[in-house]
Amino acid sequence: MVALDQTQVKDGVDQETVDAVREVGGEYKYGWETEIEMEYAPKGVSPDIVRLISEKNEEPEWMTEWRLQAYERWLQKEEPTWAMVNYPKIDFQDIYYYARPKSMDVKPKSLEEVDPKLLATYEKLGIPLREQMILAGVEGAEKAPAEGRKVAVDAVFDSVSIGTTFKDELKAAGVIFCSISEAIKDHPELVKKYLGTVVPVTDNYYATLNSAVFSDGSFVYVPPGVRCPMELSTYFRINAENTGQFERTLIIADKGSYVSYLEGCTAPARDTAQLHAAVVEIIVEEDAEVKYSTVQNWYPGDEDGKGGIYNFVTKRADCRGDRSKVMWTQVETGSAVTWKYPSCILRGEESQGEFYSIAIANNMQQADTGTKMVHLGKNTKSRIVSKGISAGKAQNTYRGLVSMHKKAKDARNYTQCDSLLIGDKCGAHTVPYIEVKNNSARVEHEATTSKVDEDQLFYCRSRGMDEEEAVALVVNGFCKDVLQALPMEFAMEAQQLVAISLEGSVG
Template sequence: MSKDQELLEELANSEYEYGFSTNIDTEILPPGLNEDTVRFISAKKNEPAWLLEYRLKALKHFLTMETPDWQNFNFPDLNFQDISYYAAPKKKALASLDEVDPELLETFAKLGISLDEQKMLSGVAVDVVFDSVSVGTSFKGKLAEIGVIFCSFGEAVQNHPELVKKYLGTVVPATDNLFAALNAAVFSDGSFAYIPKGVRCPMELSTYFRINAMNSGQFERTLLIADEGSYVSYLEGCTAPRRDENQLHAAVVELIAMDDAEIKYSTVQNWYPGDKDGKGGVYNFVTKRAIAKGRNSKISWTQVETGSAITWKYPSVILKGDNSSGEFYSVALTRNRQIADTGTKMIHLGKNTKSRIISKGISAGHSHNSYRGLVSIHSGAVNSRNFTQCDSLLIGDKCGAHTFPYIEGKNSSSIVEHEATTSKIAEDQIFYLNQRGIDNEKAVALIVSGYAREVLNKLPMEFAVEAQKLLAISLDGSVG
C-alpha cells in the first residue's frame, strides 16, 4: 500500500473516532414512536440514566400534546408514527458528480464551493475529506488549550455529563412546545460548546466543521454556554443547498450567557425547499432560545433563511440579567410555494434590559412570509427598551407578506418602538440599473442586498459574502 493510500485510509477511519457515523448504517429502527424507541436510542448512545429519564419524560409529555393551530399556514399532514427515529437512512452514494442534478451543480459553482465539498453535499461518495478533517482536528487542539469545549452533543454527554445535566432543557424545557418535546425525546446528536470564564473564543466556531456537522440528523440538539466574561461567535449551517431525505427537521438550540458574557449566533439556512409546487421540501420547525442570564450579558441572533418548504422558528432571548441585551437580525427569503413564519421573542425581566429586532422579509413567487414577534416587558424590567423594525419586500403580485407583532408592557418606565414598512421592487429601479449596463439578475441582487444590508452586515465577513450571493441566486428568475 502506498504511503498516500495509508494516509487516506487512516483519515477515513479516523472519522469514525468522532462518532459521526458509528454503525448507523447497519441498524435502522422501524418507524414508530414509543418508550422502546426512546430506550433504544438512549442505549445506542450509551447514555446515563438521568438522560434516559429526561427523554422518557419528554416523550410522555409529547404524547399528550396537540398540534398547534396559531401559525399562519396550514399544518402539514405529519404522522409521527411514520417516522423512523433511529434511522440513518443510508443514502445511496452516487458514483460521480455526473449523476447529480445539473441545476444543483450550477448553484454550487455560483457559490464557489470546492469540488470535494460539492460531492459531500450532493451525496457523492468522496475518497477523502483531507482538509476538513485535518483542519478540524488541529483547531480542536487549539481550543482545548484555552479550555474551550467544542464537540458533538453525544461526546459531551460522555465526557462532560455534569455540564450537560446542569444546563440541558433549562432554556427550552422539554414541555415547551410539541417539537421541543419531540426533540427532547428522540434527539439524535448536535453540538455542544462551553466557553470558560474570561475566555474570548479566538475563532468562529463551526466554520471548519460544516461538512462533518452535516449528518447530525433531523433532531439536532445544540447547547452553548458562555461563562462569565467570555465571548463566542457560532456559525450554523451553510449556504449550499442541502438535500435531505428527512422531511421533518425539529432542532432545539439553547444558549446561556453568564455575567458579562456575549454569544453571537449566526445561521444560514438553505435546506431543500421542494420543487416549484413545494413538494418534497423540508419542514424546518426549530426552537431556538437564549437566556442572557448574567448582568451585562449579550445575545445576538443573526439568521439568513432561504431554504425549506416551511420555516417555522423564533430565535428568542430571555433578558434575565440586569443591563443585558438581546438582538435579532433576520433575512427570510421565500419563493415558489415556500412558507416562512419566523421572528423572535424578547422577554425583558431584568432592569435596563435592551433589545433590538431587525427583520427583513423578501417574498417572491407564490410564497408567504410572516414576521411574528413578541416583545414582553415584565414589571421588574424597569427602564428597559426595545426597538423593532420589520420590513417586507414583495417581488411580483402573487406572494404575501404578513406581520404579527405582539407587545406586552407591564411597567411605565420602559420604551418600545415599532416600525414597519412594505415595499416592492419597482420596475423603475430595475430599469434605472439596466440603463447603467447592469442586467436584471444583477439588478435584483443589488437591490435585495441593499435591502438586507443591515442584517448581512451582522454576519461574519466570509459568511456575509456567501449569504449575499445566496440571496441573489435564490432570486434568480424571480423577476423580469
C-alpha cells in the same frame, strides 16, 4: 396588546415575471444525494425507539430517563396551529428517527478507512479539504498545518456527528467544542446543569419531541474570561430519505467570555417532505457575549411545493448574567415550511438581545419566523431588524413578541420589520405582539412593505446590468443592515445566497 397588520399587494405583474419566477425552482445547488449504506432504527417513535437512540449514543441512565419523561409529555401535547403555515398532517410514525452511515459504526482511524462517499459529500458541499479530513472523523488530522482562517466545524450527517475539527487547539484555550453525544459522556456535569434550562422539556410540541429523540448536535462551553480563538460552526446535512433530523445544540458562555458560532444546513431534493425539529439553547453568564449566526438553506421543495424540509425549530438564549449579550443573525433561504423564533430572555440587568433576520421565501415556500424579546431585568435593551422577501407564491410572516415585565425598569426595544414583495402572488405579513407591564419601558416598532420597484430595476438595467444582477443588487441593498451583522467571512456567502435564491424572479 396585540397588533395585527397584513399586506398583500396585487398589481402590475406580467406573464414574463410569472415565468421568470417559475424558473427559480431548479436553482437549489445542494439537492444531490449521497448514496451510502445506512443503518436505521425502525420507523416511528415509541419508548423503545427512545431507548434505542439513547443506547446508540451510549448514554448514561439519567439521560435515558430524561428522554423517556420527555416522550411521555410529548404524548400529551398537541401540534401547534397558530402559525401562518399550511402543510399536510405529519405522520410521526412514518419517519425514521435514527439514521447513520454504516461506516460510522466503528470510528475511522485514517483517511483510507473513511467511506469515500462520505468524503466526497463534504468536498461537494464546499468544506475545505483539510477540514474535510477532520470532518470525516479521521483522528490526528488536526495536526496538519492549517491554511488561512480557522473555523472549527462539527459535521452532523443525518443522526450522527461525523467529527469536530480543531478540538485540541480549542481545548488548549479551555473551550469545549464537541458533539452533544460526546458531551453527555465526557462532561455530564455541564450537560446536567444546563440542558433543558432554557428550553424546558415541555416548552412546545416540537421541542418536547426533540427532547425525547434528539440524536446529535453540538456542544460548546467557553470558560470564564475566555475569548474563543476561532469561529465555531456546525454543518447539518440531511441525506437519508424519510428521516427526521432532531438535533440539539447547547452553548454555554461563562462569565466574561465570548464566542461566535455559525450553523449551515442543506438537504437533497426529494418529492417527500422531511422533518427537521431542532432545539438550540444558549446560556450567557455575566459580561459574556454570544453571536449566533445561521445560514439556513434546507431544500425548499420544487416550484409546485412538492418535497422540502419542514423546519420547526426552537432557539432561545438566556442572558442570565448582568451585562450579558446575545446576537442572533439568520439568513433563511431554504425549507418548505419554516417555523422559527430565536428568542432572548433578558434576565440580567443591562443585558442585551439583538435579532437580525433575512427570510426569503420563493415559489411555494412558507416562512413564519421572528423573535421573542422577554425583558425581565432593569435597563435591558433589545433590537430587532427583520427583512422578509417574498417571491413566487410564497408567504412570509414576521411574528415577534416584545414583552416588558414589571421589573424591567427603563427597558428599551427597537423593532424594524421590512417586507419586500417580488411579483403579485406572494404575501408578506407582520404580526407584532407587544406586552408592556411597566411605565418606564420604551418600545418602538416600525414596519414597511414594498414591492421591488420597476423603476429601480429599470434604472439598474439602463446602466447595463441584466435583470438578475439588478434584482440581486436591489435585494442585497434591502438586506444590508442584516448582512452587516454577519461575521464578515459569511456575509459574502450570504450575499450570494440571496442572489441565487431569487435568480430569475422579477417584479
